[in-house]
Amino acid sequence: MISKKERLRVNIVWVIGIFLVWELGAFFLAGVLNDPMADAKLPYLHTIFWVIIQNFSELLGAAGLTFSRAILGFILGAGVGFLLAIVMSLSKTVEKIAFPYLIFSQMVPVLGLAPIIFNLVRDMNTSRTIIAAYITFFPVSVNMLSGLTSVDNEKKELMYSYAAGKKSIYFKLMIPYSLPYLFAGLKIAAPMSVTASILVDMLGSSGGIGVKLLYSLYSGTKDMFWASVFTSAAMGIISYSIILILEKKFIPWKKEVVQKEGA
Amino acid sequence: MEAFNYTDTTEFMERDFSNSKETGTEIKIENVSMVFPDKNGGEPVTALQNVNLEIKQGEFISLLGPSGCGKTTLLRLIADLLQPTSGNITVRGETPRDVRLKKKYGIVFQNPVLYDWRTIRRNVCMPMELMGMKKSERTARVTKMLELVGLLDFGKHYPYELSGGMQQRVGIARALAIKPEILLMDEPFSALDEFTREKLQIDLLRIWNKTNKTVIFVTHNISEAVFLSDRVVVLSPHPGRVSAVVDIDLPRPRDMECRQTPEFFDYMTKIRNSFEGV
Numbered sequence: 059m060i061s062k063k064e065r066l067r068v069n070i071v072w073v074i075g076i077f078l079v080w081e082l083g084a085f086f087l088a089g090v091l092n093d094p095m096a097d098a099k100l101p102y103l104h105t106i107f108w109v110i111i112q113n114f115s116e117l118l119g120a121a122g123l124t125f126s127r128a129i130l131g132f133i134l135g136a137g138v139g140f141l142l143a144i145v146m147s148l149s150k151t152v153e154k155i156a157f158p159y160l161i162f163s164q165m166v167p168v169l170g171l172a173p174i175i176f177n178l179v180r181d182m183n184t185s186r187t188i189i190a191a192y193i194t195f196f197p198v199s200v201n202m203l204s205g206l207t208s209v210d211n212e213k214k215e216l217m218y219s220y221a222a223g224k225k226s227i228y229f230k231l232m233i234p235y236s237l238p239y240l241f242a243g244l245k246i247a248a249p250m251s252v253t254a255s256i257l258v259d260m261l262g263s264s265g266g267i268g269v270k271l272l273y274s275l276y277s278g279t280k281d282m283f284w285a286s287v288f289t290s291a292a293m294g295i296i297s298y299s300i301i302l303i304l305e306k307k308f309i310p311w312k313k314e315v316v317q318k319e320g321a
Numbered sequence: 322m323e324a325f326n327y328t329d330t331t332e333f334m335e336r337d338f339s340n341s342k343e344t345g346t347e348i349k350i351e352n353v354s355m356v357f358p359d360k361n362g363g364e365p366v367t368a369l370q371n372v373n374l375e376i377k378q379g380e381f382i383s384l385l386g387p388s389g390c391g392k393t394t395l396l397r398l399i400a401d402l403l404q405p406t407s408g409n410i411t412v413r414g415e416t417p418r419d420v421r422l423k424k425k426y427g428i429v430f431q432n433p434v435l436y437d438w439r440t441i442r443r444n445v446c447m448p449m450e451l452m453g454m455k456k457s458e459r460t461a462r463v464t465k466m467l468e469l470v471g472l473l474d475f476g477k478h479y480p481y482e483l484s485g486g487m488q489q490r491v492g493i494a495r496a497l498a499i500k501p502e503i504l505l506m507d508e509p510f511s512a513l514d515e516f517t518r519e520k521l522q523i524d525l526l527r528i529w530n531k532t533n534k535t536v537i538f539v540t541h542n543i544s545e546a547v548f549l550s551d552r553v554v555v556l557s558p559h560p561g562r563v564s565a566v567v568d569i570d571l572p573r574p575r576d577m578e579c580r581q582t583p584e585f586f587d588y589m590t591k592i593r594n595s596f597e598g599v
């Protein structure tokens with residue numbers, strides 16, 4: 059186990075290292091190879107940050123629009139996934155009926171699904187939300203279910219020996235036991251829901267970070283393109299970090315869980 | 322739900338014998354056999370064969386035997402965690418299931434079986450929550466129980482922060498907390514050091530003496546069985562069956578000096594010989 063201080067030092071070294079390598083690479087491309095497309099292929103990192111700072115409020119507005127829909131969809135999808143896992147664990151029949159469809163639902167590419175949803179609801183915000191929810195529910199549901207089904211027998215027998223009812227068994231044993239599994243699913247789903255939301259932007263939205271990405275790419279404003287890419291990445295990282303913080307708060311006891319693949 | 326009287330200051334819970342058909346006999350085990358089918362299609366395992374045993378109300382009885390002789394299996398049959406392949410078990414004339422549904426069992430499992438997400442206090446509290454006890458009573462009772470097992474300072478800790486022996490003591494506190502009428506203990510002290518074990522043996526006898534509840538105590542330690550019990554049931558393996566029942570007529574209350582007496586050693590020898598006769 060490495061200490062907090064040590065980890066911070068390692069992180070700082072990494073950040074500085076990446077920064078230097080990037081800058082060197084950009085210099086090599088522009089200064090040594092004299093590549094005329096250098097600022098599109100690999101612009102200097104400091105110029106990207108400069109562009110972000112210059113267009114901060116614009117980028118923040120676009121990111122906020124996309125992010126808020128992603129969060130809404132994420133919460134919806136997580137809720138549906140959670141409930142679905144509970145119902146499937148309560149009834150083997152439901153699990154047998156629902157599970158194959160669950161798997162099937164993941165075979166439909168979001169890229170194909172998004173225009174269909176958009177055509178149906180005819181509203182950008184609703185589409186973003188629905189797609190983000192659609193992406194989220196599966197990893198959440200699968201991970202939660204795998205938690206619920208892995209509760210050891212002895213722990214159940216304790217409940218049984220005190221003649222506990224179904225409700226008590228779920229609230230005092232099954233759900234708290236499965237929380238680490240649930241969070242494993244949420245951690246997979248959070249950045250995915252952001253990605254999905256950005257994807258929907260690109261289908262012809264009037265706002266959002268996806269639009270910025272698309273327009274800057276077509277109009278050749280390379281700096282803005284890279285600034286948008288960085289903003290998108292930051293959104294994914296932030297979404298993941300939020301889940302990490304929540305996990306620390308809700309799971310103060312230790313438990314290592316092997317993450318299940320979400321998709 | 323059963324109405325429990327938790328307001329009494331003693332450990333003792335009023336016992337109700339009104340629906341006991343045979344007053345005096347608490348648990349009757351008749352011709353019980355337990356066969357586990359092998360999952361891989363091999364030979365089925367006969368864990369218990371034709372076990373007959375009558376346990377009196379208020380008796381402290383030990384199930385003694387080597388590993389794999391079916392001690393845990395017998396305990397689980399009484400607790401309604403398993404159904405016998407053949408034979409019959411009655412507890413005060415009722416089925417084990419009825420007794421379980423009335424929440425009259427307290428079980429200390431061979432492993433501590435604590436809930437990782439609950440602090441020590443909340444682990445001990447759990448059965449009381451299931452019984453619908455008031456919060457103020459629960460809190461008072463948890464404190465008392467943790468004091469008894471010497472873990473009062475660890476109430477706010479999580480199970481992973483405790484040693485194996487400490488976790489086992491939490492399991493004991495949890496079982497005692499609801500004042501069960503029948504206490505089933507599966508090697509509760511085997512993970513403890515000698516000092517803690519001897520202290521808890523004395524404590525257990527003290528509690529039992531005050532409450533007069535029926536205790537079925539599984540152990541593979543001969544001296545422990547003799548020290549604690551009214552009767553020692555010796556089980557032998559392959560297939561598991563009762564090979565001897567030894568009455569222990571040592572005076573009570575028993576203290577550490579009791580272990581030094583010639584009578585104590587006589588009992589130990591007698592039990593050890595009953596193993597060799599197998």
Ligand SMILES: Nc1ncnc2c1ncn2[C@@H]1O[C@H](COP(=O)(O)OP(=O)(O)OP(=O)(O)O)[C@@H](O)[C@H]1O
Pocket residue numbers: 357358366367368386387388389390391392393394395431541561
């Ligand atoms: N659920 C089960 N399925 C199959 N076989 C079992 C099961 N439980 C117990 N057995 C078998 O029954 C026999 C008795 O097991 P049991 O756990 O009752 O022994 P024990 O006397 O408690 O041993 P120990 O002192 O090691 O705890 C063993 O041979 C075991 O393999």
Ligand SMILES: [Mg+2]
Pocket residue numbers: 392393394431507
């Ligand atoms: Mg055992």
